[in-house]
Amino acid sequence: MAGTEQVVHVWKEWGIRAQVLLSLALQVTLLILAVFRRRVDSGVLRVFVWSAYQLADFIAIYVLSHMSVAATGGGSWPDEHELLVAFWTQFVLMHLGGQDNITAYAIEDNQLWLRHLQALAVQVATAAYVLYASPIFRSDGHSSWVLQVATILNFVAGAVKYGERVWALRYASSSSSSSPGNYGALDYRSLYKYVVIVPSTSRLAAEDILYLGHKMLEFPKGLLKGSATGNNRIKFLVRRDTGPQAYISHGFCLRLEEAYKVAEVQLSLMHDVLYTKAESQCGVIRVVTSVATAVALILLFPLLLTGTSSSSSTSSDRGYNKVDAAITFVLSVGACVLEATALVRHRLSSFNWFRDETRGIKTGLLPGATASFRRFVGAADRRSQHSWSRSMGQHSLLQVCVGSKVNRSSKVARRLGVEDWWNTIACSWSVAVSPLIERLVVKQVRESCGVLASSPDHISNSRGRAVLKRKSQQLYSELEWSVDPNQLSLEDTILVWHIATDLYLLQWRNNRKGSEDLAKAVEALSNYMLFLLVARPNMLPPSASRTAYVEMCYCLTAVSYSSAEELADLLRRYGVALNTRSESFRFPYDTGMTANRLRSLHNNTALQRGSWLATKLIAEDSPSSADTMLKLMGKVWVEILCYVGIRCSGYSHAKQLSDGGELVTVAAFLLEYLKRGVLTSDTTSISPDGPTILY
Structure with missing residues (x-):
């Protein structure tokens, strides 16, 4: 006691x-x-x-x-x-x-x-x-x-x-659509929203990107938070200090390479809007x-210093x-240090800098000192370089199945009834978004510049169909089922193309030496889309479900193999048997195989179609073609990525910003720009004054 x-x-x-x-x-x-x-x-x-x-x-x-x-x-x-x-x-x-x-x-x-x-x-x-x-x-x-x-x-x-x-x-x-205000009808007379751009010859390239990120912040806000004027196209007005007109309208468009950088910056800005006081705080x-x-503190210091007792x-x-x-x-x-830090951060924030730029406040002691210090420390460059995690989650079906059979931890998780949960965590990893993946996304979005948004070949609707059509009509007629929403669900499309990609890449690496960077990019996109389906299904359209993935793992873990290469070889042989309509192929089974599990294995449509698609892609490939099939698969995956991004709920996009952001959100922002009419497929922006971008 x-x-x-x-x-x-x-x-x-x-x-x-x-x-x-x-x-x-x-x-x-x-x-x-x-x-x-x-x-x-x-x-x-x-x-x-x-x-x-x-x-x-x-x-x-x-x-x-x-x-x-x-x-x-x-x-x-x-x-x-x-x-x-x-x-x-x-x-x-x-x-x-x-x-x-x-x-x-x-x-x-x-x-x-x-x-x-x-x-x-x-x-x-x-x-x-x-x-x-x-x-x-x-x-x-x-x-x-x-x-x-x-x-x-x-x-x-x-x-x-x-x-x-x-x-x-x-x-x-x-949200802007539900914010309190006066009652009034929406104005449907104008199809355009006008945005005033303040030109400047003194801003650096990174500052131009940051400026446009702030100026176009309504786009991601409309996507993530909802907007009553979310479908309005944009016309830019350029403010002039001289001349008979204060503002002039022109056909300004943003290059896709620059738009990608703007989208990355806006991921960071939207994080600040939703999770910090950056936009709402008062100076x-x-x-x-x-x-x-x-x-x-000044008042207390002498009191505490002289008023203490031993x-x-x-x-x-x-x-x-x-x-x-x-x-x-x-x-x-x-408290004094924390508040002083908050004051300095507020004064140096990009939101405060943007207000000064918009109002034309470039002189004076405080605005001038702020702008000079931001440029000295490279604030705009740092914002652009550290705008989001620039990583993409990875999940491989073959590795999950092998790990579930070989790893002791997975066996323990199976006995505890948490095998799926454990494998989702243990068999997922992340890789950096490579510049090649960025270029693949930009190039594929460029293909839809000038295409009607309602067209099935538009990137927001295509899901890979437009890519197959551009390749050849014959290939499209043979593979249309794999990307057609009416014939295959989104989760099945991801599983089918993921299996086909893994099997094709293993065969490709065994038989030739080509563009390994392109192969890694295609593999990363394939693993990323499966990762979204498995670990972050909330980033997919609401109708998508991971049930098909769980069923496939249930089927494949009953097959006898000891490595991913051995499983891939079995699936390739399975695909050949399906192509030739041969009935001689049989999966080697583990002991304890039940009749229901065997029936599920042979009746799994996604597994059949993925194996068949892999053999078809391998057969269509030829040594003389310079990575043509790799490029085709990369484009298909980018279209699936964009299809998912534009259909993912704004709530899920916003929620993921607190965990570093997602590549699928960048793609969604690019499609939002495309819908608003601010992108061009040209390599240079349209500008009356000559520079690539006019701000």
Whole structure:
């Protein structure tokens, strides 16, 4: 019992102290880790960010609750540090306001902004009550006017900061089509939306891309959040400083190579819109909170320095406890540094820079210094280079099946009934999006410039049909079934082409040496689409299901093999037998094969068609053709990628931005540009003044 009493005594003495310091440490952790969240797709990082995000609010609310209980007489605050402990309330309130670069961890946090509003009212009222019940504002000589002023300043800063967080959540959750406003009918008379472009000869190329990313931010907002004018095409107006007309209209179009860079930047910008205060924050609030915490620190410093006591037991006329004074100083400095950092980040943010560029504010001490510093540190280049994770998940059917039979961990997972879940995690990895894949996407989107959006051959509808048609009418007639939505579901199309790609690439690598980069790109696209189907089915259209994948794994894990090459050889022979209508082929079975499993294996349509397609592609290939079949498969996969991207829900696109973003979202943005009429298939942009891009 003595040990228990000692633990209780230590907790009463140090519990609040440790928790307020932990709360500050969590805020610093969030500030640092949130920088990497939008550009790193890492499960470990997600665990740390999620833990810090949840603990930050939990610890802060617990501390306020404990203080409120102590303030009513239910606690055991020692008299010697009651003053400073009550003073810590304001810092906890600031911590509840969070960091500007991570207001929401998941998209659902934005939708729950009303819950956060309720928490704001409760926690601010709790903090006010703690201060009211504390000796800080008593007229019995226990406190000084300096402490009272510092308390008021920090309390106002904390309440405003917390309110700003709730406003940011509410702003991110609202869509342009559902935002409050006056009643009125939609204007259907105009098919165009006019966008004013401010030309500049002083901006760098990366700054031009960033400028257009901001200027065209309505496009991804319409895709991810919904827009009443989402189908309007765009006409650009160029602002002129001289001449008889203030604005002129011209046929500006954006090159696809540049559009891809704009789309990548907009992934980063939309992350900031949905998960940070970048777009919704007010510069005045940043100044007010920064000045308030700085003034409070200046007032407190001499008071804490001269008012400490060497004794652990003090009274008001002897000073404050040294430990409490040190903690108060750390909390004050921490709050001041965090708010100063937020002010600097706000001033240097691309959203603030864009406002200055749009308003033509390029002179003056502050705008000029901001622009110069951003250019000195290469802010636009850094935004472009670190806009998103630039990685794509990978999942191979052959490797999953082999791993499920060979790996001991998969066997244990099977006995526990979590085989599918475990294999999805253990057999998935990621690779970088190569420049070749970027070029493949750009070239394929270019094919649809000038094609009617309602045409079956448009990239948003084709799913590979247009590619097969351009190759040859004969090949299209033979393989149309593999890409036709009326004959094959999307998940079956992905499985069929994934099997065919894997079998073809194994044969290709065994027989020839060609463009290995192209082969890797095709393989990466194939594995990526299967990864979306298996690990992130929410990124596919709502009608898609991973059931066909699970059934195929169930069938193939009953076949006898020991390596991916051996399984691929079996499937190739199976495809040859299907092509020749031979009935002599038989899969080698493992012991324990049931009749139902055998029936599922032979009746699996996707497996049959994938094996048959592989043998067809191998037969159509010839040594004289320079990677023609590889290029064909790459184009088919890009069209499937774009088909999925434009049909994926905006909610799923937005949700994935918090985990580094997806290539399929970049493709969706490009198709949105195509729909709005701002892309050109030419290699140079249309501009009356000569430069490639006119801004």
